[in-house]
Amino acid sequence: MPTSSAYPPLNVQVHTPRLSLLGATDELLERLIPTVRKGVVTEPPWPFDDPASLYADGPEREWRWLRGIWLGRGRVTESQWRLYFVVVVDGEPVGVQDLIGVDFATFGTVTTFSWLDPDLRGRGLGKEMRQAVLQLAFEGLGARESSSDAFFDNHASNRVSQALGYVPNGLTWDTRRGEPARIKQWLLTREQWAERRRDDIELVAVRECLPVLGIEPAHSEG
Structure with a gap:
């Protein structure tokens, strides 16, 4: 288990029977670099055009990915925050799961x-990751709604949203490789989440993190 940090968001953990979400410390990010290198996308569906875009190969992509997380960890205010987690399976980092509040x-x-990790897709881990972070959002932070979106041809992400009870919430556009592409938007309310709420997901060190995010303890359950 990671050592305790003086910065509460790095101590937050979510544990399910299959995986753990651990605060994205530098040590965990370093261990995830080989997976980032392996995740270069060479065929559709293409990823979002963002600083961590996975279609650009080489060390500069890894630097951009690290800088993006470092920058996001340092830009936490009551009006906007992003919690970064490394997904750990059997002791090994295999991906990331973020939670964003505005x-x-x-x-x-x-x-x-x-x-x-591309080698681990199609095994239900994507769904388990989302269930874990939704438990944190709704039970730990007291969220009312959670949204998700994906390109139309990102069938895996869209299937996870549908399986977890999200409902379609309109369409929008984004770019990838400089070209416009349709985005499918999804919405999950607290009531819809409660219908499928799991009782085998453990939250750790959430209450200590609430003041950093500007959340009153009375507004959360964790």
Whole structure:
């Protein structure tokens, strides 16, 4: 288990029978670099055009990926925050799962982002990762709604959203490789999540993290 940090978001953990979400410390990020190197996308579906884009190979991509996480960890305010987690299976880092809040104290809404080792896809881990972070959002932080979106041809992500009870929430556009592409949006309310709520997911060190995010303990359950 990672050592305790003076910075509460790095101590938050979520454990399921199959995997753990651990605060993205530098040590865990370093251990994940080989998976980042392996995750270069060479055929559709292409990823989002973002600083951690996986279609650009070489060490500069790894630097951009690390810098993006370091920057995000340092830009935490009550109005906007992003919790970064490394997904660990059988003691090995295999992916990332993020939870993002914008004006959370007012709206109680979150969004999620994730990616997984290409060699481990298709085994249900993507669904397990999302269930873990939803437990943190709804039980630990007291969220009202969680949203997710994916390109139309990202069938794996869209299937996970549908399987977990999300409902379609409109369409939008984004770019990949400089070209416009349709995005399918999904929404999950607290009530919809509660219908499938699991009782085998453990939250660790959530309450100590609440003040960093500007969340009153009374607004959460963890």
